[in-house]
Amino acid sequence: MEKPVFVAGTGIISAIGKNVSECLDALENSKAGMGHMHFFDSLHRDKLPVAEVKLSNDDLAKLSGLPNTKSRTAQLSLIAAREALIDAGIENLSSLRTGFISANSVGGMDKTEKFFAEFLSDNNKGRLRDVVDHECGSATELVADQLGIKDYVTTISTACSSSANAIFFGARLIRNNILDVVVAGGTDSLTKFTLNGFNTLMILDEKFCQPFDENRRGLNLGEGAGYIVLVSEKVAATLKKRPAATLSGYCNANDAYHQTASSPDGNGSFLAMNGALKKAGLQPADIDYINLHGTGTQNNDIAEGTAIKRLFDPHYPKMSSTKTFTGHTLGASGGIEAVFSVLSLQHGIVYPNLRLETPMKDLPFNVETKFTKNIEVKHVLSNSFGFGGNCSSLIFSKVL
């Protein structure tokens, strides 16, 4: 039996709240975060809804303590990672081997875009301070330095599965006795680059997204950050607040079908979920809730749904896509949804899949439409699938 890795703390900022308690409140009251663009600007502002964090760059900077010249991606990251670390309440952190493993998809692109328009008109123009943090790793270091984490710092970018991979890489660093504590998750802010990229693929919904609906039209992009604090058994034993969950299973598999599309039978998703179950030593029937990748695109939802059918039939757990609240936060989604998964175990709650009108005809199961509380949730499966066929699944289990 492998040594357990405990989840000691959670932190989040998203379109539905700037901390865990605000997000929980929005989830319980079915308050989705999508709407018109207020802080982010694009030519497509009147056409495409987005799920923005409801704070200006200046307000975010006040909240994070970073200068407002720094990328929104780093600001979001610091706010959520700090909340997770405070929540964990590790008293002797400086004497422990601590790592920060973060994920994002386009680094400091929001600032690079600002730089680039001027740079294109004249290669000697554009402020270098706006491009100096372009690299994905830069946002991670800005945050690690603020948190005082130095022992191990790295960044993962596997498109939309990025932060799920960051979380399980972090867990493995603990299991391999390289680190004692890892803050792991991901962050992404809205950028023109990503919005226009997804727009060229024609997978953005002009209305609020409807994942797992027969008439789904695509996804809404969102922004935010989500982190969990992973600790070894030894550290867990020293904590005042007993950790609510362990990361019991994980798997990374590749669909190897197409650069952006999922295979019709959801082969990669199937392998990831099945591998995570195997790692956790669980049967499909042991899973109480699946936090779906559930983007709302035609292709993702049928592939993911088919893979679930292949693996779970006839014992379907409760399922929902919380992207119906937060939008698709790309490199942050695995981190945000890991937080929701842990909260599900901690509080015995399951979230609704908002705006469902017509369940998908080709799938024999239904997703949750209401918020459920006061139930026992022992094992939660969280799916994150991305471009490049990258499929990762995590399983969180309640500490009994």
Add this chain to the structure above:
Amino acid sequence: MYIRATGNISPQKTFGHLPLTELAAYSGNRLACIEPDYKEFIDVKQIRRMSRIIRMGVAAAMECLQEANIKVPDAIITGTAYGCMEDTGSFMTKMVEFNEELLTPTAFIQSTHNTIGAQIGLMLQCNHYNNAFVHRGFSFESALLDGMMLLEEKEVSNVLVGAIDEITNISHTILNRMGLYKQGNLSNLDIFKTRSKGTIAGEGAAFFLLANEPSANEDYAKLDGLKTFYKPAGIKEIEDNITAFLAQHSITTGDIDLVIIGKNGDVMSDRIFEQLSQTIFSKNATLNYKNLCGEYPTASAFALWLGASIIKTGTVPAALEYNGSKENKIKRIVIYNHYQHIHHSLFLVSAC
């Protein structure tokens, strides 16, 4: 664990596993990879669709797998600091020029940082573990650690690990404006002579096949250890880390036949190496490599290739300047690199 095979596209003639007999010299502060004929490794139709960095990454990976005689590896892990810059620049340029209209998806699709690992997975129909690290001067080291842990965990029996970074006109212009590079028509082979500020820009695609078990054929080397440390406070902390690394592997500097160091020609940056050659490594032969490949965040992958190749033959290639005796057989090498004083890494490779 063992380095069974390599594939390396660099500014030197490193592709095709030929000995490094003559060095490619460049004038100016930008070295460019010597690209192979891709047709041998990639389908012609696919070559046309791929941008340069993807071609280089995929070809280096394929050559590595061919040498290892492995069709489908148990895991594919890449490291890249900048990712697919050409595609990123191309999509952004059009986005600005056409004001967010009339855009096509190809450059965007290929701009994601996991594209190269994904393309390799797709070509090989490899459903296995596939990960991408994007952490500046730790991108390659993180990928390598992931691979080493997978082997330790007995999850896999082999892993394909590689690092890829490219220079584009846009990225070079910007990094040049940041003051990273030397100016004027200096040769890469002379960067250690000028004692001036700045380095020269490099790029490369280097892949390694690591395996748990030795192969019947000849492996390059054993990969005994890897350590990274972030933003050390000063020379003392660097020395402490090196000492701890050697102690962890139960060796002293006397057991090391060669230290490959990441000097890049920048006087400030190289000061650390010069101090260490007075202290910890005072009795060791040292070898530079950034005059060959230039400076870039994943240049340490070139160093690992060089170290593994030297272990395989037991000698430093005749074309390289080196302060040790060419008579001695080289059985154990420490590679010490740092990138911009921030990302420090140590590798230990030894003869099988």
